[in-house]
Amino acid sequence: xxxxxxxxxxxxxxxxxxxxxxxxxxxxxxxxxxxxxxxxxxxxxxxxxxxxxxxxxxxxxxxxxxxxxxxxxxxxxxxxxxxxxxxxxxxxxxxxxxxxxxxxxxxxxxxxxxxxxxxxxxxxxxxxxxxxxxxxxxxxxxxxxxxxxxxxxxxxxxxxxxxxxxxxxxxxxxxxxxxxxxxxxxxxxxxx
Amino acid sequence: xxxxxxxxxxxxxxxxxxxxxxxxxxxxxxxxxxxxxxxxxxxxxxxxxxxxxxxxxxxxxxxxxxxxxxxxxxxxxxxxxxxxxxxxxxxxxxxxxxxxxxxxxxxxxxxxxxxxxxxxxxxxxxxxxxxxxxxxxxxxxxxxxxxxxxxxxxxxxxxxxxxxxxxxxxxxxxxxxxxxxxxxxxxxxxxxxxxxxxxxxxxxxxxxxxxxxxxxxxxxxxxxxxxxxxxxxxxxxxxxxxxxxxxxxxxxxxxxxxxxxxxxxxxxxxxxxxxxxxxxxxxxxxxxxxxxxxxxxxxxxxxxxxxxxxxxxxxxxxxxxxxxxxxxxxxxxxxxxxxxxxxxxxxxxxxxxxxxxxxxxxxxxxxxxxxxxxxxxxxxxxxxxxxxxxxxxxxxxxxxxxxxxxxxxxxxxxxxxxxxxxxxxxxxxxxxxxxxxxxxxxxxxxxxxxxxxxxxxxxxxxxxxxxxxxxxxxxxxxxxxxxxxxxxxxxxxxxxxxxxxxxxxxxxxxxxxxxxxxxxxxxxxxxxxxxxxxxxxxxxxxxxxxxxxxxxxxxxxxxxxxxxxxxxxxxx
Numbered sequence: 001x002x003x004x005x006x007x008x009x010x011x012x013x014x015x016x017x018x019x020x021x022x023x024x025x026x027x028x029x030x031x032x033x034x035x036x037x038x039x040x041x042x043x044x045x046x047x048x049x050x051x052x053x054x055x056x057x058x059x060x061x062x063x064x065x066x067x068x069x070x071x072x073x074x075x076x077x078x079x080x081x082x083x084x085x086x087x088x089x090x091x092x093x094x095x096x097x098x099x100x101x102x103x104x105x106x107x108x109x110x111x112x113x114x115x116x117x118x119x120x121x122x123x124x125x126x127x128x129x130x131x132x133x134x135x136x137x138x139x140x141x142x143x144x145x146x147x148x149x150x151x152x153x154x155x156x157x158x159x160x161x162x163x164x165x166x167x168x169x170x171x172x173x174x175x176x177x178x179x180x181x182x183x184x185x186x187x188x189x190x191x192x
Numbered sequence: 193x194x195x196x197x198x199x200x201x202x203x204x205x206x207x208x209x210x211x212x213x214x215x216x217x218x219x220x221x222x223x224x225x226x227x228x229x230x231x232x233x234x235x236x237x238x239x240x241x242x243x244x245x246x247x248x249x250x251x252x253x254x255x256x257x258x259x260x261x262x263x264x265x266x267x268x269x270x271x272x273x274x275x276x277x278x279x280x281x282x283x284x285x286x287x288x289x290x291x292x293x294x295x296x297x298x299x300x301x302x303x304x305x306x307x308x309x310x311x312x313x314x315x316x317x318x319x320x321x322x323x324x325x326x327x328x329x330x331x332x333x334x335x336x337x338x339x340x341x342x343x344x345x346x347x348x349x350x351x352x353x354x355x356x357x358x359x360x361x362x363x364x365x366x367x368x369x370x371x372x373x374x375x376x377x378x379x380x381x382x383x384x385x386x387x388x389x390x391x392x393x394x395x396x397x398x399x400x401x402x403x404x405x406x407x408x409x410x411x412x413x414x415x416x417x418x419x420x421x422x423x424x425x426x427x428x429x430x431x432x433x434x435x436x437x438x439x440x441x442x443x444x445x446x447x448x449x450x451x452x453x454x455x456x457x458x459x460x461x462x463x464x465x466x467x468x469x470x471x472x473x474x475x476x477x478x479x480x481x482x483x484x485x486x487x488x489x490x491x492x493x494x495x496x497x498x499x500x501x502x503x504x505x506x507x508x509x510x511x512x513x514x515x516x517x518x519x520x521x522x523x524x525x526x527x528x529x530x531x532x533x534x535x536x537x538x539x540x541x542x543x544x545x546x547x548x549x550x551x552x553x554x555x556x557x558x559x560x561x562x563x564x565x566x567x568x569x570x571x572x573x574x575x576x577x578x579x580x581x582x583x584x585x586x587x588x589x590x591x592x593x594x595x596x597x598x599x600x601x602x603x604x605x606x607x608x609x610x611x612x613x614x615x616x617x618x619x620x621x622x623x624x625x626x627x628x629x630x631x632x633x634x635x636x637x638x639x640x641x642x643x644x645x646x647x648x649x650x651x652x653x654x655x656x657x658x659x660x661x662x663x664x665x666x667x668x669x670x671x672x673x674x675x676x677x678x679x680x681x682x683x684x685x686x687x688x689x690x691x692x693x694x695x696x697x698x699x700x701x702x703x704x705x706x707x708x709x710x711x712x713x714x715x716x717x718x719x720x721x722x723x724x725x726x727x728x729x730x731x732x733x734x735x736x737x738x739x740x741x742x743x744x745x746x747x748x749x750x751x752x753x754x755x756x757x758x759x760x761x762x763x764x
Contacts, residue, residue, distance in 0.1 A: 029372060033321070037313060044314045081496035087318040087338060090372040 021050055022076050023095040023102070023172050026065040029088040030056055037086050038065060047079050048072075051169030062090065066171045095172045104170040105144045106154065107132070109163040112139055116160055127153050138163060197325030198223040198356040201289070202231050204332035207364055210260050212236060212251065212624055214244040218264025219304055220291030223356035236624065236653050239645040241268045243617035245275020246643070249284050250621030253604040254579055254629075256409060258285040258339045259621060265291045266304030269350075270311065274611060277315040279346035281608025282430060283407055285339040286346035287332075288316075294354040295323060308350045317345035322352065325360035337368045342375030343494040344407050375493060379510030379518060387465070387489045387506045388522035392530060394463035394487075396537045397423045400446070400475075403430030403607065404468015404492060408512035411435065411600040414467065417520045422531035424541055426454040428469055430607040433597035443541065444550075447475040448745045449589040452548035453541055455743065455751050458483045460540075466490040468512050471501035472608070481750025491515050548756060550593050552739070558710035560736035563587065563662040565711055567594040570632060570660060573718045577602055578630045579622050583615040583639030586668035589741045591634040602629075613642030619657045620650050630658070630722075637663040637687055637694075644697065650728045651702030658721050659703075659730045664737045665689040672740045689734055698730035706731045 028034045035054055042049050048070035057064050069079060080092050095102075110120055120139055124131060129143035143153050147170050154165065195203065201224055205213070212234045217225045228235055238244040241263040248259025263272055269290040279286040293302040309321045318338050320331045331349055339347045391397060405414055411434050418425050418441050425435045426446040435442050446454040458464060464486045469475070476482040479501060490497070490504035491512060498507040508515055523530070552564040567590055571578075580595055581604040582588040588605055597603050604622050606614040619633035640661050650657055671685045698705030704724055708717045708731055721729040742757030 033309065033313075036310065040313050075499075078496065078500060081498075085317075085494070085496055087370060087373045 020070060020072055022069045022071050023097065023100065023170065024067045024069060024080065024083075025093045025095050025172060026067060026083060026089060027057070027091040028063050028065055028086075029090065030061055030063045031088055034063070034086075034088045035065070037088065038067070038083070041082055041086065045079075045082055051167075053169045053171050055171075064171075066095075066169070068170060093174070095174060099175050100172045101175055102146055102170050102172040103144055104147045104150050105142065105168045106150045106165065107140060107142050108154075108157055108165040109133075109138055109140045110157060111161040111163055112137055120157075120160060123153075123156055129153070193362040194359050195362045196223065196227070196356065197322075197328055197351070197358050197360060199227045200325060200328040200360055200362060201332065201351065201356070202227045202233070203362065204329045204364070205233060205260065206231060207329075208332065208336045213260045213262050214238055214247040214251070214621060215262035216241055216244060216264070216268065218268050218291065220265035220293055220353045221262060221268075221289075221351070221356075222264075222291075223353060224262065224289070224291070224351070236620075236649065236655075238617070238649050240643070241271035242274050242613070243620075243643055243646040243649065245272040245286070245288065246278070246611070246614050246617035247621030247624070247646070248286050248288070249275060249279050249282075249614075250581060250604050250618030251625040252279075252284045252286060252621075253618070253625075254601050254622045255625040256601065257625075258287050258336060258344075260287045260289070262289040263291070264304065265293055265308065266306045268304075269306050269308040273312060273315060274609075276312055276346045276348065278606050278609040278611045278614065280315045280317070282403060282606065283344050284346065285344040287335050287339050288346060288348045290348060290350050291356075292321070292350045292352040295352045296354070298352065308348070312348050315346070316348050317343075319348040319350065321350045322355050325355050325358035328355075328360065329363055330365050333365045334368050334370060338370070338373065342373075343404075343492075375511075376495070376509045377493070377511040377514055379491065379508045379515035381518070383506055383508045384515065384518050385522050387491075387508060387519055388526055390463055390487060390489060390506060391421065391423070391465065391519075391523055392526045392528040395533065396457075396461045396485075397421075397463040397465060397534070398443075398457050398461045398486075399423050399425040399435075400428075400458065400464045400466045400469050401425055401431045401434050402428045402467065402469025403434075405431055405434040405512055406468075406600055408468060408493070409600075410468075410512040410516050413513060413516035413520070415439075417516050417523075420520055420530075421523060422534050422538065423465065424457060424538065426450070426457065427597075428472070428475055428607075429592055429605065431469070432592055432595075432603040433600050436598040437596040438598050443545075445592050447472075448477065448747075449593070449741050449743065450475075451550050451593065452743055452754060452756055453544040455745065455754050456544060457541055458486070459751050461486045464488045466492075466504070467516065468492060470497045476501065476751070477745045477753075478748055478750040481752060483751075491519075548743075551757065554711050558712045560738075561709065561711050561714070561734060563590050563664070563733070563735040563739055564594050566660065566662060566708075566714060566733045566735065567591055567634065569714045569718060570634070571595050573715075573722060574632060575630055578632055579604060579619075579626060581605065581615050581619040581622055581631060581633045583633075583635045584610045584612045585636045585639060586664070586672065586739075586741050587634055587636040587639075587662040589669075590662070593741075612636075612639045615639055616643045616650075616657075616659060617646040619659070620646055620655050623650075623655050623657045633657060633659040635659055635661050636668060637661055637665065637689075638667045640694070641687075641692070644701070647698065647701040647703050647728050647730070654726070655728070656725050657728050659698075659728065661694055661730065661732050662735050663689055663694065663732050664735045664739070666737055668737075669741070671737075675740070676744075677746065694730060694732035698728075698732075701728075703728040703730050705729075708733045
């Protein structure tokens with residue numbers, strides 16, 4: 001799910017101060033209004049959301065909300081405690097970037113000229129992205145990767161006339177334990 | 193058994209042993225008012241929806257049971273938002289049912305449509321929009337569970353009209369299934385041991401007791417703990433009555449208008465044992481300078497309160513009813529003679545108490561009539577377990593300062609939100625909850641004008657509450673601030689002593705109205721009020737306009753900068 005431009009920052013500045021951000025993975029009941037409750041809690045308590053993404057989990061009774069929080073606005077502990085008070089919130093894990101797999105997706109439309117067209121295609125290829133749409137004088141490119149990779153890609157794209165860029169905000173899961181064979185997650189597994 | 197949604201709602205409320213609903217019908221809630229006629233549940237028809245909410249709060253305050261209010265959609269729902277916000281701040285269990293336009297009309301800007309669940313999201317513990325009649329028993333069961341467990345609070349059920357009319361197969365859920373809601377009740381044993389150790393070593397400990405002790409019904413447990421250790425107790429505005437004022441360990445109310453000893457005990461303390469209190473800014477003053485020498489033990493059922501304002505040295509999440517006895521047990525195990533250890537501290541507190549008592553001076557001529565004198569006379573002439581309900585402002589502070597609360601749940605007021613107009617409807621609700629007790633509303637003239645119409649309800653429903661208006665012809669607390677901090681530039685605070693004529697107004701609403709201008713009329717007036725038990729009584733006490741509430745910690749200052757009253761200054 002994409003979210004409005006007001007909460008997903010457009011155009012990474014290349015160094016968006018990762019240290020100031022925390023990633024919270026919040027397991028919630030998949031009920032109407034839950035996102036509104038979370039969003040309102042953040043605004044009511046004066047916390048800032050840097051980016052946010054929501055989608056149902058493998059168990060459709062639950063959704064996972066990945067929130068990147070600007071921690072300068074409040075101590076993380078207070079944010080998680082307040083989130084926990086929401087009746088529909090089941091579990092909150094803070095995802096430490098060094099112990100997590102983080103991905104984000106970027107779509108961008110760029111105006112091209114006959115000279116720049118091949119440069120852009122080359123750039124996309126270097127980043128392992130894709131050309132997903134082609135127009136007479138425009139290209140739409142897609143890149144999935146770590147937020148940092150996307151920042152770099154976006155910075156390079158900025159050399160060309162950008163029509164629009166949309167990023168999804170990141171999703172993340174804890175890294176798997178490498179010391180033992182991993183077990184498949186039970187489908188019906190209920191969150192603790 | 194097939195029931196309509198409306199019938200299922202009423203039946204569900206009966207299953208939850210609801211005995212009274214405060215409400216006012218209207219279009220979208222009409223279907224529910226029909227089966228109400230056949231129910232054993234008493235309905236009290238208020239004159240304004242805000243009154244329904246505050247009445248339900250008053251009922252909940254004194255009974256410990258959830259108050260229930262029911263109103264229609266749109267403006268009725270928005271009118272009750274103040275009461276929800278009030279209950280949310282003070283952790284009062286409330287179940288509010290609002291009508292909603294039909295599901296097919298939701299989102300179309302239909303007549304009397306408001307986004308009630310959206311509007312009330314941040315002032316309820318949780319709310320539900322019911323979209324199918326089959327959900328009603330489950331939602332009602334969940335609503336009462338959420339409102340009354342953990343940290344209590346208000347909840348709201350929004351019920352569209354077509355859902356009320358829809359047929360459903362009746363059932364009653366055996367249990368509540370809320371996977372994301374599991375309040376922690378038992379305190380962590382290790383933390384409780386840590387707390388006991390700190391207590392056994394402290395030389396200047398204070399039990400900082402908040403409304404949570406009343407909500408947890410843990411007043412007896414508190415008394416045992418305090419008396420075993422001989423630790424002095426301060427009771428916040430929300431906790432008046434949680435520990436008896438007559439107990440020698442009770443220091444009374446701390447905070448902006450707390451007494452000198454209560455405020456200063458915390459400032460000089462080396463250990464605050466915080467039980468169900470939340471370091472409200474009206475208690476702490478400037479937080480940076482609050483209780484600078486104190487370590488903090490903080491016990492609360494809401495984990496989010498721990499570390500919100502002040503980082504505790506020992507945080508304990510749990511139900512005070514369980515944690516306090518555990519704590520007492522651990523302290524006993526340590527076999528330290530805490531009482532002996534605290535003798536110098538208790539002696540120091542005693543000197544402050546003697547030096548800085550709460551005082552006022554009633555002129556022997558009887559005029560001007562001092563509000564504190566009125567409160568003292570009311571108390572002396574009332575049974576000891578009288579329920580006192582107040583609005584918000586100077587009269588509230590004087591009531592808290594000069595009444596002696598020796599029983600739990602006898603003090604009902606709007607603490608966190610500071611809702612003017614709370615007293616009359618809340619007193620009505622309190623009297624419905626405890627008809628066996630005398631209920632005095634101590635109100636201000638400004639507050640009274642906000643919700644006085646609920647006296648019509650009281651008369652019509654034969655709810656004989658008593659109202660003492662401390663009529664100083666001003667929005668007194670605002671006037672006090674303008675006098676002290678705005679160079680006596682009085683801006684929009686004058687109300688007039690006799691517009692409206694409170695006696696005539698009371699009489700028009702079916703009450704007995706009495707006017708008192710001078711101290712020597714007080715006794716007779718109160719005697720008369722006390723003798724009336726078949727209708728509400730309103731006494732218009734014309735009190736001294738210029739009287740101010742002291743002590744006072746000016747906003748933003750630390751508690752060390754407490755300003756004491758002119759009489760105490762003479763003793764200093």
